[in-house]
Amino acid sequence: MSASIRSGLKVVCFRKLLIPLQQVPSRCYKKGLSKDLRIQYKSRLTVGPEPDRHRSEFINWNYDSEVYSFGKRLGEDLNDDILKKVFLHRSYIEREKKKIQELGIAVGTSGLDVDHNEQLAKSGEQLASNYVLIYLRNAFPNYFEEGIRSIHEYLMSEDVLCNIGRHLGIPELIMCDDFPLRESTIVTTLMAFIGALEQEKGKERAHLFVRDFILPQLIGKDINEMWNVVNPMGLLTAVLHFQKRGLPEPRLLWEGASSTLMSVYHIGIYSDQKLIGKAPGETAQIAEEMAARDALKRLCQTQESRPALLLGKLSENLKLDEKKVNISAKDIIEQFSPKESTASTSSKSIFGIFKGNHSLNKV
Amino acid sequence: MSGGSIPSNFLKNVLNNGIGRYVCQMKRVTFKFCKQRNDSQGTRDFIENHLLDFTNAHPGVVVYIQPRNNRPSKIVAEYLNGRSEGIATTKMPQEEICQWLEHLRTRSGAEIVRLRKNHHTDNPSTQGVWHPFTNKDTSLNLAKFPDNDSYKVPSTVSTTDRLLEMGRKLRQEKLSEKS
Numbered sequence: 001m002s003a004s005i006r007s008g009l010k011v012v013c014f015r016k017l018l019i020p021l022q023q024v025p026s027r028c029y030k031k032g033l034s035k036d037l038r039i040q041y042k043s044r045l046t047v048g049p050e051p052d053r054h055r056s057e058f059i060n061w062n063y064d065s066e067v068y069s070f071g072k073r074l075g076e077d078l079n080d081d082i083l084k085k086v087f088l089h090r091s092y093i094e095r096e097k098k099k100i101q102e103l104g105i106a107v108g109t110s111g112l113d114v115d116h117n118e119q120l121a122k123s124g125e126q127l128a129s130n131y132v133l134i135y136l137r138n139a140f141p142n143y144f145e146e147g148i149r150s151i152h153e154y155l156m157s158e159d160v161l162c163n164i165g166r167h168l169g170i171p172e173l174i175m176c177d178d179f180p181l182r183e184s185t186i187v188t189t190l191m192a193f194i195g196a197l198e199q200e201k202g203k204e205r206a207h208l209f210v211r212d213f214i215l216p217q218l219i220g221k222d223i224n225e226m227w228n229v230v231n232p233m234g235l236l237t238a239v240l241h242f243q244k245r246g247l248p249e250p251r252l253l254w255e256g257a258s259s260t261l262m263s264v265y266h267i268g269i270y271s272d273q274k275l276i277g278k279a280p281g282e283t284a285q286i287a288e289e290m291a292a293r294d295a296l297k298r299l300c301q302t303q304e305s306r307p308a309l310l311l312g313k314l315s316e317n318l319k320l321d322e323k324k325v326n327i328s329a330k331d332i333i334e335q336f337s338p339k340e341s342t343a344s345t346s347s348k349s350i351f352g353i354f355k356g357n358h359s360l361n362k363v
Numbered sequence: 364m365s366g367g368s369i370p371s372n373f374l375k376n377v378l379n380n381g382i383g384r385y386v387c388q389m390k391r392v393t394f395k396f397c398k399q400r401n402d403s404q405g406t407r408d409f410i411e412n413h414l415l416d417f418t419n420a421h422p423g424v425v426v427y428i429q430p431r432n433n434r435p436s437k438i439v440a441e442y443l444n445g446r447s448e449g450i451a452t453t454k455m456p457q458e459e460i461c462q463w464l465e466h467l468r469t470r471s472g473a474e475i476v477r478l479r480k481n482h483h484t485d486n487p488s489t490q491g492v493w494h495p496f497t498n499k500d501t502s503l504n505l506a507k508f509p510d511n512d513s514y515k516v517p518s519t520v521s522t523t524d525r526l527l528e529m530g531r532k533l534r535q536e537k538l539s540e541k542s
Contacts, residue, residue: 060427066425072422074423168386312383312384
């Protein structure tokens with residue numbers, strides 16, 4: 001009633017008339033609310049944040065259903081027993097045994113004589129690691145073995161595998177001692193799943209899993225950055241020598257703004273009068289190194305414009321040569337006699353362009 | 364609100380899903396409802412008529428049913444990326460709940476925010492960024508300016524001449540038709 005009168009007055013009356021009405025105490029239930037909120041806020045600060053809880057502590061959790069769905073989600077038809085073994089870690093069994101011993105019950109009668117996933121993880125890791133190597137060697141047949149190893153190292157690194165495991169819903173299902181989980185535990189479980197696939201469904205199916213989940217992690221990554229080449233010009237010289245082609249000749253293609261901070265030099269590398277790579281740089285040395293890297297990329301066919309990896313439906317009838325071993329950069333360098341080395345002299349030749357004659361070499 | 368304070372993101376794919384095989388990103392869904400309240404009627408109908416069909420079609424999703432007394436009904440979906448999404452289904456008919464469930468199932472689980480770009484590419488340009496030397500012939504390095512060769516018009520027939528010629532022919536044809 002009073003509210004309706006007040007709203008009426010607001011329209012018709014002057015401001016002065018409203019003053020006594022505003023002083024009427026409001027009959028409101030939220031008088032102490034702000035005080036309460038302040039107390040709640042302060043106590044939250046003193047108590048600290050809510051601790052992380054395992055998903056199984058919540059009411060909507062059924063381990064059997066979760067494990068069953070895990071296999072179905074990934075399109076793998078494994079039985080529940082082997083799946084449960086995949087998620088069972090040694091630390092969990094040990095902890096449970098300890099608990100039982102403390103209670104004074106004989107361990108033999110507890111039903112804890114079950115297998116943990118260590119063996120599966122071992123075989124799974126071996127299979128995944130092998131398959132990644134074979135696939136990469138076939139995908140990049142002209143790339144150096146060292147480079148292939150670096151890409152393999154990246155794919156099988158704990159960060160990458162842990163990220164895959166997290167996005168497949170593995171962490172919640174793991175039965176182990178530690179919480180929050182260590183990254184290595186997630187990786188072990190993922191590898192154990194691959195091992196279980198190999199054991200139950202055969203190698204082919206396990207290979208398909210690796211191809212579908214681990215290898216796509218290369219998409220959008222620069223594979224040339226994964227292997228650090230210290231002296232690209234030296235390696236390029238050795239490679240050209242190995243291929244019985246002319247030794248690399250760096251030439252200045254263009255330069256601009258050379259007396260300013262924004263200077264740019266474009267250097268091309270020639271072999272037998274043919275341009276095999278070019279790149280820009282702030283100084284001639286940087287540009288020369290980058291050009292050597294570019295030439296190496298083109299020789300190894302790992303340049304940015306290479307065709308995409310064969311994955312998914314494109315790889316259905318993929319046949320990989322399992323015995324293929326790529327050529328090693330170390331072998332090439334060893335074959336190349338140090339007398340002919342132009343890795344050090346090449347930088348002199350580039351200075352020759354500047355110091356000797358300013359009219360640039362026509363290329 | 365300014366553009367800086369509204370959350371935004373780039374188009375992303377969770378774990379390159381679909382490159383290999385497609386994995387449904389909704390891992391768990393919980394139906395929370397009241398057994399007696401009228402506004403949970405739609406959820407109760409859904410559980411009675413459609414839930415089994417859903418579970419048979421999607422064995423990769425774990426379904427939980429959580430009755431709560433005198434609380435509003437709700438669907439909570441949990442995703443593989445760790446996020447969860449809730450939708451209030453109070454007073455909703457069962458058909459609408461089916462549609463919302465399908466919406467939740469087909470999502471990636473990523474937060475719905477303003478997209479800065481509607482496309483994504485890992486290789487923005489295979490040619491590389493344009494610079495003043497792109498597609499420039501290196502022989503120009505040796506040219507002495509003024510270089511008369513640079514100003515030379517190619518000896519072939521120009522497009523303007525070709526067009527004029529075509530026009531002239533058309534006019535002649537028209538004239539011959541009239542006569």
